[in-house]
Amino acid sequence: DLPLQYPGVRRDESVIDDYHGVKIADPYRWLEDPDSEETKDFVQKQVELTQSVLKECDMRGKLSEKITKLFDHPRYDPPYRQGNKYFYSHNTGLQAQNVIYVQDSLDGEPEVLLDPNTLSEDGTVSLNTHSVSEDAKYVAYALSTSGSDWVTIKVMRVEDKKIEPDTLSWVKFSGISWTHDNKGFFYSRYPAPKEGEDIDAGTETNANLYHEVYYHFVGTDQSKDILCWKDPENPKYLFGADVTEDGKYIILSITEGCDPVNKFYYCDMSALPHGLEGLREKNDLLPVLKLIDTFDAMYHLIANDDNLFTFLTNKDAPKYKLVRVDLKEPTVWTDVLQEAEKDVLESVRAVNGSQMIVSYLSDVKYVLQIRDLNSGNLLHQLPVDIGSVSGISGRREDSTAFFGFTSFLTPGIIYQCNLANEIPDMKVFREITVPGFDRSEFQVDQVFIPSKDGTEIPMFVVARKNIPLDGSHPCLLYGYGGFNISITPYFSVSRIVLTRHLGAVFCIANIRGGGEYGEEWHKSGSLAKKQNCFDDFISAAEYLVSAGYTQPSKLCIEGGSNGGLLVGACINQRPDLFGCALAHVGVMDMLRFHKFTIGHAWTSDYGCSDKEEEFQWLIKYSPIHNVRRPWELHASQPHQYPSTMLLTADHDDRVVPLHTLKLLATLQYVLSTSLEKSPQTNPIIGRIECKAGHGGGRPTQKMIDEAADRYSFMAKMLDASWIE
Numbered sequence: 257d258l259p260l261q262y263p264g265v266r267r268d269e270s271v272i273d274d275y276h277g278v279k280i281a282d283p284y285r286w287l288e289d290p291d292s293e294e295t296k297d298f299v300q301k302q303v304e305l306t307q308s309v310l311k312e313c314d315m316r317g318k319l320s321e322k323i324t325k326l327f328d329h330p331r332y333d334p335p336y337r338q339g340n341k342y343f344y345s346h347n348t349g350l351q352a353q354n355v356i357y358v359q360d361s362l363d364g365e366p367e368v369l370l371d372p373n374t375l376s377e378d379g380t381v382s383l384n385t386h387s388v389s390e391d392a393k394y395v396a397y398a399l400s401t402s403g404s405d406w407v408t409i410k411v412m413r414v415e416d417k418k419i420e421p422d423t424l425s426w427v428k429f430s431g432i433s434w435t436h437d438n439k440g441f442f443y444s445r446y447p448a449p450k451e452g453e454d455i456d457a458g459t460e461t462n463a464n465l466y467h468e469v470y471y472h473f474v475g476t477d478q479s480k481d482i483l484c485w486k487d488p489e490n491p492k493y494l495f496g497a498d499v500t501e502d503g504k505y506i507i508l509s510i511t512e513g514c515d516p517v518n519k520f521y522y523c524d525m526s527a528l529p530h531g532l533e534g535l536r537e538k539n540d541l542l543p544v545l546k547l548i549d550t551f552d553a554m555y556h557l558i559a560n561d562d563n564l565f566t567f568l569t570n571k572d573a574p575k576y577k578l579v580r581v582d583l584k585e586p587t588v589w590t591d592v593l594q595e596a597e598k599d600v601l602e603s604v605r606a607v608n609g610s611q612m613i614v615s616y617l618s619d620v621k622y623v624l625q626i627r628d629l630n631s632g633n634l635l636h637q638l639p640v641d642i643g644s645v646s647g648i649s650g651r652r653e654d655s656t657a658f659f660g661f662t663s664f665l666t667p668g669i670i671y672q673c674n675l676a677n678e679i680p681d682m683k684v685f686r687e688i689t690v691p692g693f694d695r696s697e698f699q700v701d702q703v704f705i706p707s708k709d710g711t712e713i714p715m716f717v718v719a720r721k722n723i724p725l726d727g728s729h730p731c732l733l734y735g736y737g738g739f740n741i742s743i744t745p746y747f748s749v750s751r752i753v754l755t756r757h758l759g760a761v762f763c764i765a766n767i768r769g770g771g772e773y774g775e776e777w778h779k780s781g782s783l784a785k786k787q788n789c790f791d792d793f794i795s796a797a798e799y800l801v802s803a804g805y806t807q808p809s810k811l812c813i814e815g816g817s818n819g820g821l822l823v824g825a826c827i828n829q830r831p832d833l834f835g836c837a838l839a840h841v842g843v844m845d846m847l848r849f850h851k852f853t854i855g856h857a858w859t860s861d862y863g864c865s866d867k868e869e870e871f872q873w874l875i876k877y878s879p880i881h882n883v884r885r886p887w888e889l890h891a892s893q894p895h896q897y898p899s900t901m902l903l904t905a906d907h908d909d910r911v912v913p914l915h916t917l918k919l920l921a922t923l924q925y926v927l928s929t930s931l932e933k934s935p936q937t938n939p940i941i942g943r944i945e946c947k948a949g950h951g952g953g954r955p956t957q958k959m960i961d962e963a964a965d966r967y968s969f970m971a972k973m974l975d976a977s978w979i980e
């Protein structure tokens with residue numbers, strides 16, 4: 257087939273930056289302005305080009321139908337108790353957004369409490385977070401529009417569902433934490449942008465700086481909120497304020513990036529002679545005590561008994577451990593639960609008086625235990641399959657805990673764990689079933705493959721049972737590799753459809769940079785060692801070919817955000833190894849990412865081009881700076897780039913769309929010139945969604961439409977055939 261005709265795009269050769277003496281051109285700098293007519297025109301032309309390619313992807317209809325059908329099953333999150341009521345999130349199947357229900361008891365008649373579907377015609381208003389007051393009289397909730405990170409907090413009375421006038425704006429990266437007098441809650445926000453209300457929040461790119469903590473009194477105007485914390489000397493800092501489970505302390509966690517490290521300040525509420533109102537009169541900040549005032553480790557409060565505080569930490573423990581301190585003797589720390597030999601202490605939930613539910617990550621699978629909170633001693637092992645545990649709910653005053661379980665072939669099970677008995681009994685509280693899904697048709701394997709430097713990389717392989725390893729199967733290899741995030745088994749409707757109807761092999765490579773083996777694993781895939789992520793992913797791809805699962809022309813790589821960077825870097829480094837590449841909302845300009853919205857927080861994994869040594873790391877793999885005509889890469893056997901779809905959305909203010917637009921323009925330009933030497937017939941296209949963001953809060957129909965687009969593109973490019 258003929259090479260695609262790409263839109264002619266202006267290159268401004270006059271934009272040359274000087275990085276520590278190295279001149280770097282940035283001809284598509286003008287694409288960084290989302291509001292310019294020229295950028296809008298660029299986007300429009302790319303949307304039209306992509307539509308013309310998708311029209312030829314004839315599996316789109318069938319994929320959309322199968323994904324819709326399989327997705328149309330009831331889904332629940334584990335319930336949690338607050339006051340004398342229970343709350344849970346539920347979706348009947350195809351609702352745009354999940355709905356929050358309230359019950360008077362676990363088997364009481366559920367009532368709709370918060371239904372975001374009533375807040376917009378197209379389902380683009382989503383519930384970002386919510387928090388019920390201690391007495392369950394109020395629920396405060398944060399709404400996001402079009403998937404932006406900006407949220408507006410509202411308050412509703414639980415009893416009669418009356419929405420209070422309270423409206424809190426310019427909230428971002430915020431929790432909601434109520435004081436136990438139920439008068440109000442702490443939240444975090446940024447100063448209102450100087451251009452005021454008229455921006456289309458989520459489409460702007462300016463940096464988020466000067467985070468602040470406020471306290472809001474229910475029934476008052478936001479202008480009356482109490483400023484509790486800010487730090488103008490450190491504009492990058494992010495703050496989170498929480499009230500302890502006993503209601504006695506306000507804790508303030510301070511981070512300056514995405515590393516698992518934080519400062520930990522606290523304030524004994526009884527030390528506030530006139531309560532929080534007192535702060536307003538004196539125009540003071542919260543009178544905190546600084547327990548931890550460095551960023552050399554993470555301190556996550558698990559429980560306190562008055563001034564005895566128990567923390568989950570990675571201090572001298574890259575696989576995490578539990579420590580305890582008496583606030584009255586802040587230099588004396590004792591170990592409650594030592595760092596494990598191999599497993600990562602992933603989460604701890606204090607429940608049932610002085611017990612705790614402890615979850616470990618063991619070779620990327622969850623292990624669940626009940627331990628004694630005071631001694632750390634093991635009490636019981638809870639039997640869970642290979643998969644992921646989520647949403648552990650339960651408190652110290654509860655003897656019942658709930659948690660969710662999911663895996664590649666398990667849509668979802670909610671377990672109820674009664675801890676009152678000597679032997680805790682785990683029973684199925686709810687099981688999600690998916691009509692038309694027969695798990696016996698599939699199998700899941702976990703393999704460990706050597707990377708370039710010999711490091712063993714775990715990889716999950718999901719396929720139909722007993723496929724012949726004859727290299728004939730379309731294969732989708734997914735990866736992330738950063739920010740201490742572990743990609744553990746989860747039920748994915750779209751991947752099940754691909755495995756069932758295209759005979760695809762779906763693989764997740766747990767490459768370095770993630771949290772799968774703790775902080776060492778994270779660090780060995782970041783900063784100067786970021787190339788390890790790409791080497792690991794390339795090794796995983798080579799294994800899938802050499803083991804006979806697939807062949808390069810049938811291999812598709814996929815990743816989102818930091819995983820989009822992974823895909824962008826890998827097609828530059830090994831264009832010969834893949835037949836297709838799908839990069840969602842990728843970080844593609846590694847020299848400028850820190851200038852936009854919250855990008856400055858990612859220097860903890862990437863470094864920053866403002867520093868010479870770090871510039872040298874970044875320029876070597878930055879996707880937009882390393883696009884080469886394959887002939888330049890391998891004159892002997894020039895291999896064109898894989899068919900590539902870059903995806904982004906206009907309200908993505910986590911990873912701003914300019915990254916994707918600049919890479920799209922660069923690829924289309926470089927790969928469509930000197931075709932005689934480096935033929936490029938594989939299409940390079942962009943899918944640019946409107947009224948959508950980084951991914952969170954996307955309504956069901958938009959998720960299905962995007963999956964149908966990208967996987968029908970993949971099916972076409974891998975020349976896959978449909979299996980009824």
Ligand SMILES: O=C(NCC(=O)N1CCC[C@H]1C(=O)O)OCc1ccccc1
Pocket residue numbers: 429494511513514739816817818819843854857858910911
């Ligand atoms: O930026 C992130 N998270 C990292 C993130 O979203 N990243 C990191 C790289 C690109 C993108 C992604 O992979 O989703 O979240 C905002 C935040 C909140 C509180 C403290 C620090 C930061």
